[in-house]
Each structure stands twice: as C-alpha cells, then as structure tokens.
Amino acid sequence: MYYIKEVITRKEMKKFVKFPNKLYKDCKYFVPDIYESEITFFNPKKNSSYDYSESKQWLCYDEEGEVVGRVAAILSHAYNKKTGGKFMRYSHLDMIDDVEVTRLLLIEVAKYAKEKGMDTLMGPLGFTDMDKQGLLVEGYNEMSNFITLYHYPYYKEHLEKLGFEKDQDWVEYQIKVPDEIPHLLNRMADRAVARYDLKIKKFKKKKEVYPYIEAAFHVVNDAFAPLYGTVPLTQKQIDELVASYIPLLNLDFVYLVADREDEVIGVGLMVPSLNKSLQATKGKLLPFGFLKVLRDLKTVEVLDLLFIAVEPKYQTTGVAALIIREAIIEAIKYGAKFAETGPELETNIKVQSQWKYFQTRQHRRRRTYKINVDEFLK
Numbered sequence: 001m002y003y004i005k006e007v008i009t010r011k012e013m014k015k016f017v018k019f020p021n022k023l024y025k026d027c028k029y030f031v032p033d034i035y036e037s038e039i040t041f042f043n044p045k046k047n048s049s050y051d052y053s054e055s056k057q058w059l060c061y062d063e064e065g066e067v068v069g070r071v072a073a074i075l076s077h078a079y080n081k082k083t084g085g086k087f088m089r090y091s092h093l094d095m096i097d098d099v100e101v102t103r104l105l106l107i108e109v110a111k112y113a114k115e116k117g118m119d120t121l122m123g124p125l126g127f128t129d130m131d132k133q134g135l136l137v138e139g140y141n142e143m144s145n146f147i148t149l150y151h152y153p154y155y156k157e158h159l160e161k162l163g164f165e166k167d168q169d170w171v172e173y174q175i176k177v178p179d180e181i182p183h184l185l186n187r188m189a190d191r192a193v194a195r196y197d198l199k200i201k202k203f204k205k206k207k208e209v210y211p212y213i214e215a216a217f218h219v220v221n222d223a224f225a226p227l228y229g230t231v232p233l234t235q236k237q238i239d240e241l242v243a244s245y246i247p248l249l250n251l252d253f254v255y256l257v258a259d260r261e262d263e264v265i266g267v268g269l270m271v272p273s274l275n276k277s278l279q280a281t282k283g284k285l286l287p288f289g290f291l292k293v294l295r296d297l298k299t300v301e302v303l304d305l306l307f308i309a310v311e312p313k314y315q316t317t318g319v320a321a322l323i324i325r326e327a328i329i330e331a332i333k334y335g336a337k338f339a340e341t342g343p344e345l346e347t348n349i350k351v352q353s354q355w356k357y358f359q360t361r362q363h364r365r366r367r368t369y370k371i372n373v374d375e376f377l378k
Contacts, residue, residue, distance in 0.1 A: 002068065004104055007057040013039065016057055019070050020094050021282050024150065031144045031275050032283030033132075037244060042072065048236030049127035052078040054116070057092070058108045060101050069095030071105040073112045074127055078231040080118075088113035088373070090123035091131075093155070102158040106376070113373045122167055122370040124149065129230040130241060134170050134343055134366030135159070142363050145304050146274045147342055148172070149366070156367075163376065164369035168228050170343030172364040173355055175305075177331045177338060182357035189325040192318030197260035200326050203251045212256055213242055215264040223309035228345060229368075247290075248274075250297060252330045255323045257310075266310040268323035270339065273302040300334035303327075305341050308354070320354055 007016050017038045024030035042057055044050035053076050060069035074089040090109045095101040110121060125133045136144075136151040144150035192198055203209050214235075221232040233241070248271050257266035277296040281289035305327075310319045331339060343366055344351045 001063045002060050002101055002104055004058050004060050004108055006108075007042075007059055012059065013042065013057070015067050016059055016070050016092070019059075019067050022067075023094055023096070027150070027152075029141065029143050030150045030279075031146055032278050032281075034146065034278065034285060035283040036285050038283075046240075047127070048234060048240060051234065051236065052076065052231070053127055055127075056108075056112055058105060060095065060105055068098070069101040069105050071095075071109060073109040074125070075113075075116055075118065076127060076231060079229070082231060086117065086119045087122050088116065088118040088120070089125040090121055091126055093124055093135075095155075095158075097152070097154045099158045099161055102155075103162055106162065110373050110376050114377065119373050120370055121164075121373060121376065122368055125229055125368060128233060128237065129224055129227065130233070130237075133229065134368055137169075137365050137367045139172070139364030143275055145340060146278055147304060147306060148364070159369045162371075164371045167368040167370040169346040169365055169367045171346050171352070171362050172343055172366075173341045173352075174361045174363050175339045175341065175355055176359040177336050178328065178358060179332070181325055181328055185321050185325055185328075185357045188318040188321035192322050196314075196317065198257055198265075198319065198322060200322065201256040201258055201264075203254060206246055206249060206251065209246075209249075209251070209254065212264055213238065216256060216267040217241075219264055219267050219311050220307070220309045222311055223315070227348070245269075245271075248293070248297065252334070253303065253327070255326050257319055257322055265314050266308070266319040266323055268308040268327060269306040270303045270327060271306060272297050272300045272336075273304055273340070275302075300331075300336045301338075303331055303336050303339040305339050307342060308351075315350065324354060
C-alpha cells in the first residue's frame with residue numbers, strides 16, 4: 001500500500017533530495033548529485049528558471065512511512081512558446097522496483113498537466129539543457145558522472161509497461177586520449193586559424209574569464225537553439241551557472257576562440273572527473289567535501305567534456321577542431337587517459353563526427369519518453 005504526498009516543507013525537500021543516495025547505496029556506478037545544488041534546484045528564490053516555469057514535486061511513501069519514490073513536474077512556458085506544444089516535463093523520477101510506485105508518481109504529474117491544460121508528458125528533462133536529462137537505457141555497467149543521471153534497468157521497463165514511448169535518444173562516448181594530435185584534425189585547426197585569423201584565449205586567473213562570460217553564453221544559446229528541449233539561457237541563469245562552475249574550473253580546460261575582432265565565436269569546457277570525491281562525500285560539499293573535490297580536480301585521469309559550442313556560421317569551418325586540438329594538448333600534458341562526452345542527440349551527426357579521428361567507445365545511451373496525458377489518465 002502506497003500513498004503520495006506533495007513536497008511542501010524544507011524537511012520534505014531534504015527527503016526528496018536524499019532519496020537517490022538511499023536507493024543506490026549499493027550501486028558502484030552511481031555518482032551522487034551535488035547536494036547543495038539539488039537542495040536549491042526547486043527553490044524559486046534561488047533558481048531563476050522559475051521566471052518562466054512552474055513546478056511541483058511529490059514523494060511516494062509505503063505503509064510504514066518510508067520514502068519509496070519521488071518525481072517532479074516542470075512546466076516550461078518558454079519551451080512551450082518556442083515549440084507551440086503543450087508539454088509537461090517530468091524530472092527527478094526515482095523509485096523502487098515496483099511499477100505501481102512509478103504509476104502513482106506519474107499519475108500526479110499527469111493530473112497536474114491536465115490542470116494546466118497540457119496534453120503531453122515528456123522527460124526526464126530539467127528546466128534547461130544544462131540540467132541533467134534523459135533516462136539511462138544502455139550502459140548500466142558503466143560509471144556515471146556528475147553531469148548525467150544513473151538509472152537501474154527497471155526504470156525503462158516500468159515506463160514502457162505504462163505505455164510511454166521513445167521521444168529522443170542521446171549517446172555518450174568515451175574517447176581515448178591519443179599520444180599525439182591526429183594529422184587531419186591538426187590540419188583542419190591550422191586552416192581555420194589561417195583563414196579566419198582565429199586565436200585561443202589563454203587565462204592565468206579566473207577573474208580574467210569574467211569579461212568574456214556573457215559573449216561565451218551568447219554562443220552557447222545560438223549553437224544550442226535548434227536542439228531538442230532547449231530554451232535560451234537568461235542572464236540570471238548564466239550568473240547562477242557561473243557561480244556554480246567557476247570554483248570547479250581549471251583554466252587549462254577552458255577554451256574560448258575569438259576572431260580577428262576579438263569576438264568570441266566558440267567555447268569549450270572540460271573538468272576532471274569528480275566521481276570519486278562525490279561518491280566519497282555522498283554529494284555533500286560542506287563542510288569538508290569540497291576539499292576532496294579540490295583534490296580530484298588536481299588528479300586528471302578522466303576528463304568530463306561538458307560542452308563545445310560554436311556560432312552557427314562557423315560550425316563547418318574547423319573552429320570545433322581548434323578547440324578539440326587545444327583540449328588534447330592539455331589532456332596529454334596532464335596525463336589523462338580518457339575523456340567522456342556529455343549526452344549528444346543521436347541525430348546530431350555533426351557533433352558525433354568530431355570524434356572520428358579518435359579511438360572511441362559509445363558506452364551510454366539515454367532516452368526521453370513521452371505519453372499523451374488523456375491516454376495515461378484513462
């Protein structure tokens with residue numbers, strides 16, 4: 001016997017945030033979310049995504065009062081305006097292996113969608129493309145990381161049993177760091193530099209990055225605009241992202257490409273894997289977890305490639321090759337063995353073609369599922 005309760009109090013939100021750590025406590029592939037980030041994720045006062053979104057969260061309890069599942073609903077007015085759709089996103093879906101728990105949770109999302117006049121559930125998706133998204137459907141025996149989600153295989157089985165259908169897939173790659181720059185990549189990068197008088201911006205101090213942040217995120221917005229699920233980042237969201245990521249930056253892994261007018265036209269960002277420190281601290285940075293994170297940032301065995309973004313008019317000119325070349329140079333210097341990409345839409349052949357010069361392994365796949373609200377509520 002289960003019952004659902006909407007998350008209202010701070011105590012309930014803490015239960016909501018902590019539940020995955022309990023669910024995955026014996027799973028060696030699970031990497032906890034950063035607790036301090038998650039506890040503010042659904043706080044309208046601290047997450048500016050609420051400027052164009054609404055959200056509710058629910059917990060599912062068993063008859064003994066133990067949490068057995070959670071889910072959030074996100075209504076992105078910005079995305080619906082962009083697409084003309086009537087979508088309700090579901091997010092933060094986690095539950096024990098009982099399809100009834102999954103059904104009860106998603107029924108709450110569907111009822112909320114109906115109340116708001118929406119006709120389709122889609123997810124898992126966050127407020128923005130920078131949030132974690134997609135249900136893991138391949139790669140259950142692969143280590144997750146701090147920018148993606150891990151799920152047990154039964155999540156997929158539950159959703160499909162309930163009638164949810166595939167919407168979009170993302171693929172992820174593990175890339176072996178080569179011993180030297182691939183010849184063709186090197187030639188493409190050189191050609192781009194010569195033809196467009198490009199340069200890579202180098203930074204010695206983090207404060208030197210700040211004057212370029214607005215321009216860099218303008219590139220991100222332009223590059224990601226056509227992609228599934230995206231809406232442009234607002235200035236408030238950019239400020240919040242900068243506050244979150246600046247402490248984690250190693251400036252050797254920050255790549256900005258500028259043209260002859262010193263305008264930013266490309267940006268790339270990597271961070272050393274934080275898997276070990278987040279597993280050790282269960283995602284908590286305070287009071288002492290941040291020290292473990294700082295140690296991980298100095299030990300570069302695996303690099304997480306957060307993103308590469310290039311202004312659309314430069315996307316076939318070799319700018320991405322220039323960024324990747326710089327990334328390889330630094331990866332070799334630091335002795336990194338592998339780089340791991342973030343999720344890439346399976347239909348985004350342009351992005352995936354960037355890795356053709358390397359030894360790669362497509363090791364994870366994640367998916368969004370959708371369903372008609374009225375059909376689900378029947």
